[in-house]
Amino acid sequence: NAGVMQNPRHLVRRRGQEARLRCSPMKGHSHVYWYRQLPEEGLKFMVYLQKENIIDESGMPKERFSAEFPKEGPSILRIQQVVRGDSAAYFCASSPPNLGEQYFGPGTRLTVT
Amino acid sequence: ELKVEQNPLFLSMQEGKNYTIYCNYSTTSDRLYWYRQDPGKSLESLFVLLSNGAVKQEGRLMASLDTKARLSTLHITAAVHDLSATYFCSWRANFNKFYFGSGTKLNVKP
Numbered sequence: 001n002a003g004v005m006q007n008p009r010h011l012v013r014r015r016g017q018e019a020r021l022r023c024s025p026m027k028g029h030s031h032v033y034w035y036r037q038l039p040e041e042g043l044k045f046m047v048y049l050q051k052e053n054i055i056d057e058s059g060m061p062k063e064r065f066s067a068e069f070p071k072e073g074p075s076i077l078r079i080q081q082v083v084r085g086d087s088a089a090y091f092c093a094s095s096p097p098n099l100g101e102q103y104f105g106p107g108t109r110l111t112v113t
Numbered sequence: 114e115l116k117v118e119q120n121p122l123f124l125s126m127q128e129g130k131n132y133t134i135y136c137n138y139s140t141t142s143d144r145l146y147w148y149r150q151d152p153g154k155s156l157e158s159l160f161v162l163l164s165n166g167a168v169k170q171e172g173r174l175m176a177s178l179d180t181k182a183r184l185s186t187l188h189i190t191a192a193v194h195d196l197s198a199t200y201f202c203s204w205r206a207n208f209n210k211f212y213f214g215s216g217t218k219l220n221v222k223p
Contacts, residue, residue: 031209033211035213040218041215041216042201042213042214042215042216043156043201043203043213044213045210045211045212045213048209048210055209056210058210091155091156093211095209100161101146101158101161102146102158102203102211103158104148104155104156104157104158105155106154106155107154107155
């Protein structure tokens with residue numbers, strides 16, 4: 001059973017470009033969470049999704065950020081018109097239907113130049 | 114406000130010494146988690162604590178949970194250099210939202 005997969009692992013974007021981060025949950029997991037981690041800081045919750053539904057997006061910035069988890073395919077975190085302050089590590093975690101433990105992916109490290 | 118407070122934030126200790134990391138959380142939770150993160154890496158699950166009085170041990174690490182005090186501890190026994198990492202606690206609030214502490218950066222000096 002493969003773990004949580006994220007790609008790309010490293011992403012460099014210029015200011016104003018779009019960043020698309022992908023997360024494939026573990027097999028059988030129907031819940032996906034996205035977190036952002038700034039250097040030397042803890043994880044900050046961004047959004048919690050189930051298939052085709054956003055359950056809680058209270059941690060998402062109101063502009064430029066969006067997330068989806070379609071019926072087929074990976075979950076996508078999309079950042080439009082990136083700014084330098086978006087540079088961070090973005091982690092995805094998935095959990096099974098019984099909402100037990102979270103399993104984390106390797107993260108995508110976004111650098112905005 | 115729902116939050117998690119971890120302390121200390123930084124911990125430098127000699128090999129062979131014991132120490133405890135504390136994690137306070139602000140409201141009732143049925144699950145408390147401890148993770149380890151090495152620099153540039155993802156989070157590795159260490160312990161899941163499910164009930165009051167739960168104690169789990171793995172090697173030199175032991176985690177406990179006191180739900181009445183809303184406190185979890187991660188105790189390090191006879192530290193070794195390989196334990197150097199950042200340790201996070203996390204708890205699950207209502208509606209399946211997880212909150213993380215700021216992390217404790219542990220440096221074990223040989």
